[in-house]
Amino acid sequence: MSAEIWFRSSLPHADVFVRLCDVDPRGRSYNVCDGLVSLSGADEISRATVRLWPTAHRFRRGHWIRVQVASGAFPRYARNPGTGGRTSPPPPSALPTRPSTTTPRTRRR
Template sequence: PILQEEMEVTGPISVELYASSSAVDTDFTAKLIDVRPDGYAQNLTDGILRARYRNSQEKPELLEPGHIYKFTIDLWATSNVFLAGHRLRLEVSSSNFPRFDRNLNTAEDPERGTRWVKASNTIYHDGKHPSVVVLPVVAR
């Protein structure tokens, strides 16, 4: 929706995503965007999570295809005042190449691997799987 009044967002932002994949590994990316009334979309911050590292960077865990997992994507901290008339956009994807390296959606090393598979990813948003964006809104 179009903002009727200014909204300040300052601090760490994250996306809590409930999702499943047909692949044993995949990426989930998210971008927070300020959309002006003229349609210009300004990227404010973004982040990525490689599914195999959802619990630990030191101990990768592959996915069980079709199983629903909770993923937390860190969009880092930012500060922005969304002006009245603007819209806030959240874009979720499975790739942001070349900003982030490729993911073959397999267990192979992404730099040396040659076998890749197409991942079909599903995002869930219901009472049992409440996918959300966590925004630190500052009272003005």
């Protein structure tokens, strides 16, 4: 399973994280599967194809499907410092990072 996301960041290096959830009638959300892709050239509007981990899940009647999109998922995945540098070694807390603004897009423009 994969998700196609149009994405833009204020930095050229960014991550796109997608999680599929099952929401029951009481509003409780359960994670089904997720995936992350690291991008370079993310400061232009571009398409990110995020492959989610395989799953076998049945959404019961009355449940909703939730798709969460974010620019990271620490601590599940290592932080992306936005510099194009590696996150280890040294430990992520010792790396220089840059703040970013992330914009998911509903269209290519």
